[in-house]
Amino acid sequence: xxxxxxxxxxxxxxxxxxxxxxxxxxxxxxxxxxxxxxxxxxxxxxxxxxxxxxxxxxxxxxxxxxxxxxxxxxxxxxxxxxxxxxxxxxxxxxxxxxxxxxxxxxxxxxxxxxxxxxxxxxxxxxxxxxxxxxxxxxxxxxxxxxxxxxxxxxxxxxxxxxxxxxxxxxxxxxxxxxxxxxxxxxxxxxxxxxxxxxxxxxxxxxxxxxxxxxxxxxxxxxxxxxxxxxxxxxxxxxxxxxxxxxxxxxxxxxxxxxxxxxxxxxxxxxxxxxxxxxxxxxxxxxxxxxxxxxxxxxxxxxxxxxxxxxxxxxxxxxxxxxxxxxxxxxxxxxxxxxxxxxxxxxxxxxxxxxxxxxxxxxxxxxxxxxxxxxxxxxxxxxxxxxxxxxxxxxxxxxxxxxxxxxxxxxxxxxxxxxxxxxxxxxxxxxxxxx
Numbered sequence: 001x002x003x004x005x006x007x008x009x010x011x012x013x014x015x016x017x018x019x020x021x022x023x024x025x026x027x028x029x030x031x032x033x034x035x036x037x038x039x040x041x042x043x044x045x046x047x048x049x050x051x052x053x054x055x056x057x058x059x060x061x062x063x064x065x066x067x068x069x070x071x072x073x074x075x076x077x078x079x080x081x082x083x084x085x086x087x088x089x090x091x092x093x094x095x096x097x098x099x100x101x102x103x104x105x106x107x108x109x110x111x112x113x114x115x116x117x118x119x120x121x122x123x124x125x126x127x128x129x130x131x132x133x134x135x136x137x138x139x140x141x142x143x144x145x146x147x148x149x150x151x152x153x154x155x156x157x158x159x160x161x162x163x164x165x166x167x168x169x170x171x172x173x174x175x176x177x178x179x180x181x182x183x184x185x186x187x188x189x190x191x192x193x194x195x196x197x198x199x200x201x202x203x204x205x206x207x208x209x210x211x212x213x214x215x216x217x218x219x220x221x222x223x224x225x226x227x228x229x230x231x232x233x234x235x236x237x238x239x240x241x242x243x244x245x246x247x248x249x250x251x252x253x254x255x256x257x258x259x260x261x262x263x264x265x266x267x268x269x270x271x272x273x274x275x276x277x278x279x280x281x282x283x284x285x286x287x288x289x290x291x292x293x294x295x296x297x298x299x300x301x302x303x304x305x306x307x308x309x310x311x312x313x314x315x316x317x318x319x320x321x322x323x324x325x326x327x328x329x330x331x332x333x334x335x336x337x338x339x340x341x342x343x344x345x346x347x348x349x350x351x352x353x354x355x356x357x358x359x360x361x362x363x364x365x366x367x368x369x370x371x372x373x374x375x376x377x378x379x380x381x382x383x384x385x386x387x388x389x390x391x392x393x394x395x396x397x398x399x400x401x402x403x404x405x406x407x408x409x410x411x412x413x414x415x416x417x418x419x420x421x422x423x424x425x426x427x428x429x430x431x432x433x434x
């Protein structure tokens with residue numbers, strides 16, 4: 001199977017109550033499409049020279065942006081003075097369309113996109129701002145001459161968007177080009193990556209409905225002195241040297257973390273394995289690779305804080321259904337069992353490592369993570385049930401607290417108002433390199 005890939009490099013030298021399972025807004029890998037290659041902030045197509053042959057070794061076709069040169073060339077582009085990300089998106093759009101034509105593809109050809117750093121913002125703009133008019137920039141964002149500059153079909157043409165170290169929530173390092181300057185024509189687009197910039201606020205912080213995004217953050221051990229929580233789950237991750245590890249995360253996207261720094265996201269095996277997997281392939285590359293969860297797992301409920309009484313006058317019969325997505329790829333949840341706990345709410349119960357367990361589930365050994373869904377409800381007489389809340393725990397990695405966390409904590413809105421808090425842990429499996 002051959003899929004040309006669009007690799008977008010960026011920011012390289014900057015000194016980012018239900019019983020039914022959750023249904024994703026889009027399915028991954030809906031077909032076999034060309035995948036293309038493009039770079040981002042201060043980068044060049046050569047940024048991808050290490051990854052290109054590894055992708056080709058998997059059977060993928062990397063789109064060549066310069067057939068006159070030997071080998072496969074990724075896209076290179078650069079702004080004129082004062083050009084913000086929207087104008088870079090217009091330029092990248094033109095280069096993609098030309099490359100598709102030169103390689104024999106139709107103008108409406110679907111693609112996959114792999115983006116590094118600011119390249120993810122360029123890619124998102126194409127997908128999320130159809131028909132945008134981007135000839136100029138004001139203090140409130142982009143504007144134009146009344147003629148659309150961005151095609152209206154990118155959302156339907158992009159199958160998978162994969163972002164490596166993309167500052168979707170910004171990076172404090174962007175303060176330098178955005179305030180002091182010193183990066184020439186790249187200053188304007190650099191400033192777009194400051195946290196809470198006009199550009200980032202206009203883009204928002206969620207996956208576009210109907211799309212399938214994969215976000216990969218670099219979280220090396222030596223970057224832990226700077227820790228951020230952009231996902232709001234109470235768990236902080238570090239800094240890849242240029243962009244905070246959690247900055248790529250978007251609501252609804254599939255999020256993973258690796259120990260690579262910003263540049264290593266383009267060269268090391270762990271992020272490459274995630275890219276290969278996100279494109280629907282099984283990695284055959286050699287090296288350390290990423291870690292795959294394998295064995296028989298159980299989910300432990302370690303903590304529950306229920307905000308409201310759901311059955312006044314009687315003891316609450318709280319029930320917690322445990323659902324698992326065994327490979328964490330948004331392809332559906334499997335129901336395991338229901339944990340019972342009778343106690344009047346509101347209450348806080350911290351079981352810790354003595355908490356109740358789900359029944360066992362065998363993990364397939366094909367993914368580094370699992371997703372868990374906890375459906376809480378009040379069981380009334382005669383089989384009736386009253387919804388309490390549904391809580392999703394995405395991207396649970398490793399097991400038995402080996403990932404440096406005693407638990408994964410998430411919150412959800414209680415059906416009666418207020419906020420419920422839960423903690424779970426993954427127990428009984430190993431994480432083997434493959």
